[in-house]
Amino acid sequence: MLDRASSSGKLSIKQAWNRFVLSGKIEGVYVRDVIADSWLRCYNAEVNHRDGYCQDLLPKEKIQQYIEEKKQLIEIARPIMRTLFKCVEGSSFVVVLANEKGLILESMGDPDILAMTKTINFLPGGNWLEECVGTNAIGTALVSDSPIRVSGAEHYCSKHHIWACSAAPIHDSFGNIIGCLDMSCLVGREHSKDLGMVVAAVRAIENQLHKEETQGQLFAAHKHLTTVLNTISEGIMSIDKDFMITHVNPALSKIIGMLSSHMIGKQVSSIIGDCYHIKRVLETGESCLEEEVTIDIFNRQIHCTLKASPIRDKSMQVVGAVITFREIKQVHQIVNKMAATQARFRFRDIVGKSDKIQETIRKAKVAAKSPSTVLLLGESGTGKEVFAQTIHNSSERRDAPFIAVNCAAMPRELIQSELFGYCDGAFTGAKRGGRPGKFELADGGTLLLDEIGDMPIDMQVNLLRVLQEKNVVRVGGDKPIPIDVRVIAATNKNLSLEIEKGIFRKDLFYRLNVVTINIPPLKERYGDIELFVEYFLQKMALKLGKEIPEVHPQVMDILNNYHWPGNVRELENVLEYAINMVEGNSMTKECLPHYLNKAEIKIEKEDELFTLAELECNAIKKALKKFDGNITQVAQSLGIARNTLYEKMKKYKIKK
Numbered sequence: 198m199l200d201r202a203s204s205s206g207k208l209s210i211k212q213a214w215n216r217f218v219l220s221g222k223i224e225g226v227y228v229r230d231v232i233a234d235s236w237l238r239c240y241n242a243e244v245n246h247r248d249g250y251c252q253d254l255l256p257k258e259k260i261q262q263y264i265e266e267k268k269q270l271i272e273i274a275r276p277i278m279r280t281l282f283k284c285v286e287g288s289s290f291v292v293v294l295a296n297e298k299g300l301i302l303e304s305m306g307d308p309d310i311l312a313m314t315k316t317i318n319f320l321p322g323g324n325w326l327e328e329c330v331g332t333n334a335i336g337t338a339l340v341s342d343s344p345i346r347v348s349g350a351e352h353y354c355s356k357h358h359i360w361a362c363s364a365a366p367i368h369d370s371f372g373n374i375i376g377c378l379d380m381s382c383l384v385g386r387e388h389s390k391d392l393g394m395v396v397a398a399v400r401a402i403e404n405q406l407h408k409e410e411t412q413g414q415l416f417a418a419h420k421h422l423t424t425v426l427n428t429i430s431e432g433i434m435s436i437d438k439d440f441m442i443t444h445v446n447p448a449l450s451k452i453i454g455m456l457s458s459h460m461i462g463k464q465v466s467s468i469i470g471d472c473y474h475i476k477r478v479l480e481t482g483e484s485c486l487e488e489e490v491t492i493d494i495f496n497r498q499i500h501c502t503l504k505a506s507p508i509r510d511k512s513m514q515v516v517g518a519v520i521t522f523r524e525i526k527q528v529h530q531i532v533n534k535m536a537a538t539q540a541r542f543r544f545r546d547i548v549g550k551s552d553k554i555q556e557t558i559r560k561a562k563v564a565a566k567s568p569s570t571v572l573l574l575g576e577s578g579t580g581k582e583v584f585a586q587t588i589h590n591s592s593e594r595r596d597a598p599f600i601a602v603n604c605a606a607m608p609r610e611l612i613q614s615e616l617f618g619y620c621d622g623a624f625t626g627a628k629r630g631g632r633p634g635k636f637e638l639a640d641g642g643t644l645l646l647d648e649i650g651d652m653p654i655d656m657q658v659n660l661l662r663v664l665q666e667k668n669v670v671r672v673g674g675d676k677p678i679p680i681d682v683r684v685i686a687a688t689n690k691n692l693s694l695e696i697e698k699g700i701f702r703k704d705l706f707y708r709l710n711v712v713t714i715n716i717p718p719l720k721e722r723y724g725d726i727e728l729f730v731e732y733f734l735q736k737m738a739l740k741l742g743k744e745i746p747e748v749h750p751q752v753m754d755i756l757n758n759y760h761w762p763g764n765v766r767e768l769e770n771v772l773e774y775a776i777n778m779v780e781g782n783s784m785t786k787e788c789l790p791h792y793l794n795k796a797e798i799k800i801e802k803e804d805e806l807f808t809l810a811e812l813e814c815n816a817i818k819k820a821l822k823k824f825d826g827n828i829t830q831v832a833q834s835l836g837i838a839r840n841t842l843y844e845k846m847k848k849y850k851i852k853k
């Protein structure tokens with residue numbers, strides 16, 4: 198159907214156009230404001246109204262780049278343009294898609310009209326901005342940002358007066374113009390619904406774009422969330438309102454030991470048993486903040502903390518829950534990190550080159566590779582804890598906790614709860630919810646029971662039970678909690694003697710005494726004192742911000758001849774004292790604590806008379822030191838047989 202109103206206004210518009218291009222003035226009521234504004238823009242831009250037409254047609258290879266930029270828009274628009282064209286097919290119409298810069302990217306139409314579009318470059322590559330081709334549906338729709346019909350003499354350039362065009366801009370979800378859709382025909386063939394059809398097609402394009410964008414965002418959000426869920430170390434499960442499992446992350450599969458595909462779709466109770474906390478969340482909609490639970494799965498107990506939060510729909514109805522599980526082992530690793538119980542030492546950190554310490558290191562290396570219990574024997578300050586840490590750090594348990602407990606330092610009445618933990622309400626003053634003991638905290642790792650010889654005899658039987666049965670029962674509880682802990686016990690006591698005295702249980706001794714490592718006292722480590730002096734002075738100078746001092750030979754003599762009852766710890770303290778006393782850059786014997794200087798007097802007084810026995814004893818000691826405990830060399834240098842040397846060493850109680 199023809200639009201009679203517009204066709205009857207054509208003459209007037211033509212007259213108005215004629216006058217405008219001559220005078221630049223709008224005359225005549227038939228010129229719509231939007232057209233008048235456009236004419237003025239074109240007039241001011243000196244667009245050629247008589248011969249002007251689209252001249253800058255982009256070559257094919259250049260258009261491709263713009264087509265690529267608008268790939269998504271074109272893909273969405275193409276089927277909609279086709280539908281639009283189907284409605285007018287055979288009526289000499291062309292449907293055109295342009296970008297926001299007026300550049301035509303795609304066109305489809307009846308062959309006769311397509312041939313005509315070629316004469317004015319109304320085809321892909323043509324630029325239909327107002328400043329190039331004057332007032333036209335595409336260019337003017339883009340400037341006015343609204344749908345528009347431009348017909349006949351409303352076009353600024355006379356070459357386009359035979360055309361009737363309808364166009365509408367296309368927007369993204371932020372309201373930015375991203376393109377323009379146009380439907381054109383020759384004047385007289387247009388339809389009153391043309392513009393409405395174009396606008397409807399543009400809405401369809403915009404909706405589809407928005408849908409794809411939302412889908413893209415949803416997909417990205419889903420991917421993001423899945424990545425987070427898959428990498429998180431906590432076990433996470435979601436359930437629907439009927440307690441059916443809908444999602445399980447890999448960490449939970451690992452904790453439970455079951456593939457997620459075996460859990461999804463099942464009732465949560467069939468996997469982890471009845472759980473009061475989960476039921477409560479679905480029933481009341483209240484979150485469960487943190488509860489310790491034990492899950493029984495295939496005769497295996499998994500001890501973990503559980504948190505659960507409701508999932509609500511738009512109307513705030515509870516439609517499911519998200520439940521997170523964290524194994525107590527993991528909780529404790531964090532607790533341990535916070536408590537800074539970290540094993541620092543490694544074999545490379547152990548100072549000492551003497552045969553004795555090297556032999557100890559060799560044994561410790563073997564122990565590190567085995568899972569057995571280790572008993573470390575040695576005087577106070579010899580480095581038992583150092584070796585315990587080193588063994589842990591070189592074992593397969595190095596990434597799990599290292600917990601050290603000093604059995605002598607713990608109040609007798611607390612030992613049980615410290616080691617094995619306690620349940621809620623186990624005794625007055627007990628923490629709400631109970632507390633895990635050191636065995637649980639060390640689960641997966643190593644527990645050093647230092648000063649084991651000082652453990653009260655009545656506690657020893659409980660310890661033995663835990664070591665044998667590999668589970669602990671918290672004080673006030675009755676459920677055994679499985680533990681996987683490697684125990685290293687240490688003592689400076691002679692346990693055989695303690696057994697004889699009835700202070701230490703023989704059975705516990707045998708249980709602990711699987712791999713025994715003796716750590717030699719410092720006075721027997723020939724040649725190590727120099728190394729320790731160098732090591733500690735370097736460490737302390739750094740700590741105190743001082744220069745490393747030169748050590749006077751007299752100082753070394755004193756240190757080498759002292760008997761070091763406090764072993765490495767005592768030497769460390771002596772050196773710390775001495776470095777503080779240093780004035781200038783030399784550590785003289787005056788810097789040493791007074792009691793060491795007194796010991797030195799005994800060595801130095803040459804005019805003092807010694808008994809023959811004392812002289813003999815001193816000579817053996819000196820030779821042992823000189824030859825690093827090598828009996829053959831010592832015997833040779835003293836001119837006695839090896840057997841005689843042994844006898845004399847026994848007599849004077851000299852150790853190698």
Ligand SMILES: Nc1ncnc2c1ncn2[C@@H]1O[C@H](COP(=O)(O)OP(=O)(O)OP(=O)(O)O)[C@@H](O)[C@H]1O
Nearest residue numbers: 546547548576577578579580581582583689765766
């Ligand atoms: N071989 C070593 N290399 C470096 N430092 C050491 C070595 N042996 C001991 N130490 C240091 O000596 C001090 C005492 O060591 P440690 O606490 O391990 O001794 P211990 O035998 O466990 O003592 P105690 O019996 O009193 O518990 C620590 O400061 C430690 O760092």
